[in-house]
Amino acid sequence: MAAVKRDEAARRALARIEFPLRGRSDELAVVDDVIARLRNGIGSFLLVEGPPGIGKSRFLSEAAAKALSADVRPLLGKAFEDQQAAPFALLFATFLGAEPPIGDVEAMRRLSAGPDNHYWLVSEMHSAIASAAAQTPLLVLVDDLHWADAGTLMAFRALMSDLASSPIAWVMTSRSGEKALVVQDATEAMVTGWGSDAWRIRLDALDADAAADIVRDVLSADLDDNLLRLTSMAHGNPFLLLELTQGLEEEGRVRVNRGRASTEGERVPRRLTDTMVQRLDRLSPATRQLVHVAAVLPDHFSASLLGRMVKRHPSSLIDFVGEAVRADLLSEAGDRLRFKHDLVRHAARDAVPAAVRRALERESVDVLLSVGATAEEVAPQLARSADIGDDKAVAILLTAVESLSRTDPSRAADMGCHAMRLMRSDDHARNSVVAQSIWLLNRAQRYGEARRLFDDSLAAELPDEWEALIRLSMSKLSDRVAGQRAEENVQSLALTGVTPETRAQHLGWLAYNVMMDGQTDHARSAAIDAHNASSTDASVKVLACLAMANVECANGFGSQSLATLGDVRSRIRAGDVGTAVTHLANFHHANVALTLGRLEDATEAINRGVDAARRGEDTVIAQNFVHLTAMCAVIQGKLDEARSAVESLPDGVRFMNNGVSGLIHVFVLSELAARTEDRNLARIAGLAADYLMDRGPARRRAACGAQAFMAWQQGDAVRAADAFERGGELLGTPLLALDLDHTVLAARVAAGANGGRLHELVASAIRNLETDSDIPLFAAVSMHARALLDDDAASLGAAVDAYAGCERPLLLAAAVEDLGVALAKNGDAQRAAAHLSDAFDAFSHAQSTADARRVARALADLGVHRRIVRVRESTGWESLTRMEWRVVELVAEGATNREVAEYLSLSPHTVNTHLRNIFAKLRIRSREKLRRSFRATAGGDDAETAQPR
Structure with missing residues (x-):
């Protein structure tokens, strides 16, 4: 409460309120609801939209007054047009600008200046805000969100997610109509992320009575008919109403007699009609x-x-x-x-006049720079005012590009394009700026603009070096499939006038692109060429090593793959390889570790990758790590958690993508659909497979594997075999953890096909997996697949033993099932029933109902009847997953989201997603209610039986 009374920003907001807020009773009722819920510990989000002058700022002042009267602390921040390129300007204004400030001002500014400190800045801000909210509920009021900088938008989204269970409500205003794409996406994500705890209201023109009330308040009198007619000319816009009233007073046309105001004539005051x-x-x-x-x-x-x-x-x-x-x-x-x-x-x-305005803005830039303004702060004015050939302006804009590219690739791309337009056509640096702008547009997922700039640039006759630089930008991470990106490298390497440095960079990306395309043999030779190329760019050899590590893994050399990735980490520590390549290295380290069965190492790498993605630097890599998280959950038999992960994506289960995210997505979706017998999910998985089918060898392999898995689970072995054969090799680059499951499945299908093409594909995969005896999981899978082909029950038993230490419960259950089927076939019904019962229990525990039903049928043939006795409820304590129970237990002990995340090796975002699901399933709204409910449940006699088995 003391903080509320002392907050100077809130006091000033109250001081600005001279008259009642008219015509907004319905909208203010929403604010009352927000504050009432906030006092009960429930956070929420309110977006207020409307055209300029409609009263959005005044609405926030009224919300601040209501908060103060309810012992809630309001925090007010306002975005400004000229601060859009200044990272975290609005964030600092909102929290550090409070009195007393929330957060250490100097520490925050130091963190904001560092290139890789943005995650830690948000983390520190999170701690400060959580601490303040623990003392007094907070109402965060943000005006003119449409002018917000991207750093703040990223921070707001992360803070809302991490602090969703804290007593904090967010009320933000924004102009209706078109906004910058980054603002539009962020706004929609905020509304969607809060779900049922979000409101969206629009302030429209006031009705005639409310408009007249505003004029009555200003004049302290009732209005005659002439004045009432004049108020209608402001069309219900509060700002114009005030302008009209002040204009009438300026012209001396208002007369007040016995409490009634009148005016002569119906002419609109000059103030309102003047240009x-x-x-x-x-x-x-x-x-x-x-x-x-x-x-x-x-x-x-x-x-x-x-x-x-x-x-x-x-x-x-x-x-x-x-x-x-x-x-x-x-x-x-x-x-x-x-x-x-x-x-x-x-x-x-x-x-x-436009020409004079440009000159004034250009002059103001020089003045601002002379008093210490940064390149980011003056970049918007420079973009509007500089002329072609202004080298100083270009240099400043490129400095802003370098800084903004870390947190806001979209605005950095805009600045880069402005710099490009200011450069003379014969400027030798221009095409490098074009290339950088294309790269930034792709990073911002503005793929159409990147393609247009790329096509326009290549339409002119260019020297070989310039053409190669521009093609290089499109060969990196774009919306094109990997094979098309590789083609840009091939065309550039065919040019004769390319410098050794640019040639080396193309070799590095060629190796990486053909590896990601699934051209395993080509990737090896390309990686060797890139590794041997002479280059001062450390990223070239890193890309070569990433390609080679994936080739080695696909060929069964797991230990060598890990050693190569160790070399990658050393190279990254030794030299600057850029944020994007570092992200790729983190991703492939996590994926290879997961594929080799090193779950602890993989989980740690995934968490590092998630943390890096949360710094707001790359949404594409964030999607990659979400999918790795989902795949990790699938292979551990945690199907509910895998589904939660994919549902957390912007498009949820309907996500489609050309990149590695799309490849993993179709794997995960088909597993979830087939194992849980979800027909709708199966339909979506089929569409995702069709989308990838003609997008290169790696995508075709994944799509066919997904189709084969769903066909097998539906009992159609012929269709499964056909799908596997159309997919080609079973193990290729990039090798994924679920490729091993598909290898076992292909062996199951091939074992009943009596030879043929599929038998050869499985045999080839087995030879690869037998290459490195130091990888237990590879050994277990090869043993399992070979035993199926040879119909060897003894070898199946050895495979079961080999899986025991591999932390792959679904593969272990499959091997136990296969052993049980083999024993039954050999007449050993007693041992067969015991193994099949174990497999049934394992599949049931993972809620893999399709597998459990199949095993139950095999048991029934032996006279043993088992049924799935528990289907998870959709609400209540019985509906919670194992991970959700762990979150509940820790929260009930008083742990914060961040503490829960650290203990469970999850990201705070994932913990928050679990909490949202828990609140929805239990139909509660606060952590305190969760603690009380948990204590009541834990105190009951059936507390243990309520937890998932």
Whole structure:
């Protein structure tokens, strides 16, 4: 409560409230609900949209007043147009600008300046906000979200996710209509992420009664018919209503007699109908110049900065600034000045002839830089004002590109494109900027713009080196399939006038791209060529090593693959390979570890990758690690957790992608669909497989494997065999953990086919897996597959023993089932029933109902009847998964989300997703309610039986 009383920002918000807020009773009722829920410990999200001047800022001030009266601490932040390129500007204004501040101001600013500290900045901010919310519920009020910088948008989304169970509510305003793509995506994600705890309201024009009430409040009188007719000319816009009323008073047309206000005539006041030019013409020449100049400055500016722009000492501005304030053009904001409203500022800016405006903005950039402004802070003005050939402007924009590329590739791409347009056509550096812009557009997932810029650039005759640089940008991570990206490398390597350095980079990406395309043999030779290339770019050899490690893994050399990845980590530590390549290295280390059965190492690598992705640097790599998490859950028999992971994606189970995410997605989806007998999921998995079928060898292998698995589970071995044969080799690059499961399945199918093409494919895969005896999982899978082909029960028993230490419960259950079937076939019914019962229990425990039913049928043939006795409920304690129970237990002990994440080796985002699911299943809204419910459940006699078996 003390913090609420002391908060200076909230006090100022209250001071601005002169009149009641009219015509918004329904909308304010939502705020009342938000605050009431907040007092009960339940957070929520409210998005308020509307056109300029409709009263969004005033609405937030009213929300702040309501919060203060309810002993809730309001925090107010406002975004500004000229701060969009300044990372975390809005975040700092909202929390560090509070009084007292939330967070260590100096520590936060130091973290924001570091290239790789953004995750830690959000983590530190999370701790500070959580601590403040533990003392007093917080209502975070953010105005003009449409101007927010990308760093803040990323931070807000992470903080909302991590703090969802804390007593914090978020109310944000945004202009309706089109917004920057990054803002639109972030806004939609916030609304979607809060689910039923989100509201979205639009402030529309006020009705006639509310509009008249505003004028009554200002004039402290009732209105005659003429005034009522005049109010209708503002069309219910509060800002225009105030302009109309003040205009009438300026012209002396308002008369108040016995509490009733009247006016002569029905002419609209000049203030409302004047263009900004006419309004400025009524000012003195010096004040008019001052307002013109102020319109091109940042939203908030000091008198000192204004004085430097108009070449006057601040003390000589007193009269002129006073005149602009009295004319309701400028207003004071603490020790700075600003325009009274954005509409006024934009109108004043537009009133300046375009050529003069550009010159003024360019001059303001130099002044701002001279007083310590950063490249990011002046980049928007430079982009609007600089001329072709302005080398200084280009240099500043490229500095901003370098900084923004770490947190906001989309805005960095915009700045890069602006820099490109300012460069002379004969500037030798121009095409490197084009290439960088294409790369940034792809990273921002603005694939269409990247392709157009790429095509336009290659339409002209270019020197070989420039063409190769531009093709290189499109050969990296774009929406094209890996084979198409590799073709850009091949075409560039055929050019004769390419420098050794650019050639080496193409060799590195060629090796990586053909590996990701599934061209395993080509990838080996390409990796050797890239490794032997002379280059000062450390990423070339890293890419070569990543390609080689995957080839080695697919060929069965698991230990060598791990050693090669160790070399990759050493190279990354020794040199700058760039964020994107580092992400790729982290991903492949996690994937290979998972494929080799090193689950502890894989889990640690996945968590590192998730943490890196949460720094806001790469949404594509974040999707990759979500899918790795899902695949890890599948192979451990945690099907509920795998489904939760894929459902957390932007498109959920309907996700489709050309990259490795799409490849893993079809694997996971087909497993979930077939094992849980979910027909709708099977249909979606089929569509995902069809999408990948003609997109290169690796995608075709995954698609065919998915189709084969679903066909087998449906009892159609012929269709399964056909799918495997169409997919070609069973083990290829990039090798995934579920490729091993498909190898066993292919052996099951081939064993009943009496030879043929599939038998040869399985035999080839077995030879690969037998290459390295130091990988227990490879040995177990090869033993299992060979035993199936040879119909050898003794070898199946050895395979069961080999799986025992591999942490692959579904593969172990499959081997136990196969052993039971073999024993039954050989007449050993007693031992067969025992093994089949073990397999039934394992599949039932994993909720793999299709497998459990198949084993139950085999048991029935032996006279043993088993049935699936427990289907998970959709609500209540019985509906919780094992992982959800672990989260409940830790939260009930008082652990925070971050502490739960560290203990369970999960990301805070995943923990928050589990908590949301828990709250929904138990129909509760707060951590405290969860603790009380858990204690009540744990205290009952059936507490143990409530937990998942």
